[in-house]
Amino acid sequence: xxxxxxxxxxxxxxxxxxxxxxxxxxxxxxxxxxxxxxxxxxxxxxxxxxxxxxxxxxxxxxxxxxxxxxxxxxxxxxxxxxxxxxxxxxxxxxxxxxxxxxxxxxxxxxxxxxxxxxxxxxxxxxxxxxxxxxxxxxxxxxxxxxxxxxxxxxxxxxxxxxxxxxxxxxxxxxxxxxxxxxxx
Numbered sequence: 001x002x003x004x005x006x007x008x009x010x011x012x013x014x015x016x017x018x019x020x021x022x023x024x025x026x027x028x029x030x031x032x033x034x035x036x037x038x039x040x041x042x043x044x045x046x047x048x049x050x051x052x053x054x055x056x057x058x059x060x061x062x063x064x065x066x067x068x069x070x071x072x073x074x075x076x077x078x079x080x081x082x083x084x085x086x087x088x089x090x091x092x093x094x095x096x097x098x099x100x101x102x103x104x105x106x107x108x109x110x111x112x113x114x115x116x117x118x119x120x121x122x123x124x125x126x127x128x129x130x131x132x133x134x135x136x137x138x139x140x141x142x143x144x145x146x147x148x149x150x151x152x153x154x155x156x157x158x159x160x161x162x163x164x165x166x167x168x169x170x171x172x173x174x175x176x177x178x179x180x181x182x183x184x
Contacts, residue, residue, distance in 0.1 A: 006053055006056075006057050007053065009057075009060065010049075010053075010056050010057065010060060010065075013060055013065055014045065014065070017065060017066045017069075020066055021041060021045075021066065021069055021070065021073075022038075022041065024066070024070040024073065025037045025038070025040060025041040025070075025073055028040075028070065028073055028074050028077055029077055032077075036084075036088050036089060039084070039088045040073055040076055040077050040084050040088070041073060043073075043076050043083060043084045043087075043088075044069050044070075044072040044073035044076055045069060047072050047076075047083075048065075048068065048069050048072060121183050122180055122183045125179065125180040125183050126176055126180055129175070129176040129179050129180060130142070130176065133172060136168075137168060137169075137172040139158075140154070140165065140168055140169040140172060141169065141172050141173060141176070143157075144169045144173075145169075145173055151165055151166045151169070154169075
């Protein structure tokens with residue numbers, strides 16, 4: 001994109017006043033600057049640069065460029081129907097960060113404890129059934145189901161025939177499932 005002399009002048013002035021615009025954005029946005037202050041400033045600058053070039057040059061020559069961009073920024077931040085609100089703030093206002101270690105009081109339940117007892121019973125059943133297996137099958141179930149190793153890696157590690165290994169492992173896992181099925 002080729003800029004003419006007036007556009008270069010506007011961009012140079014914008015670069016010069018940018019640090020002050022950040023200070024103005026911090027004051028305008030207040031505590032919310034960390035969330036979306038720079039986004040609001042970007043929208044304000046975009047609005048200023050989308051104005052006709054004659055208006056930009058006139059604002060620059062009158063020495064009101066910083067004031068005008070800050071005004072646009074304030075309108076964008078304070079308005080509930082602005083472009084900035086609909087594209088940035090609206091989403092953030094509808095979201096809420098939940099802190100896991102924060103006590104929200106008795107009315108707010110952070111974790112869903114509805115199925116914890118059932119999961120404990122199922123896990124206990126599975127562990128009990130694994131402990132009843134012979135050492136060979138116990139090793140296969142631990143390697144495959146608990147550690148997530150592939151049949152190929154188990155076969156190579158223990159030098160066991162792949163098909164036998166797979167058949168024995170699946171048989172042991174099916175046996176455990178059938179024993180613990182009433183708890184599921």
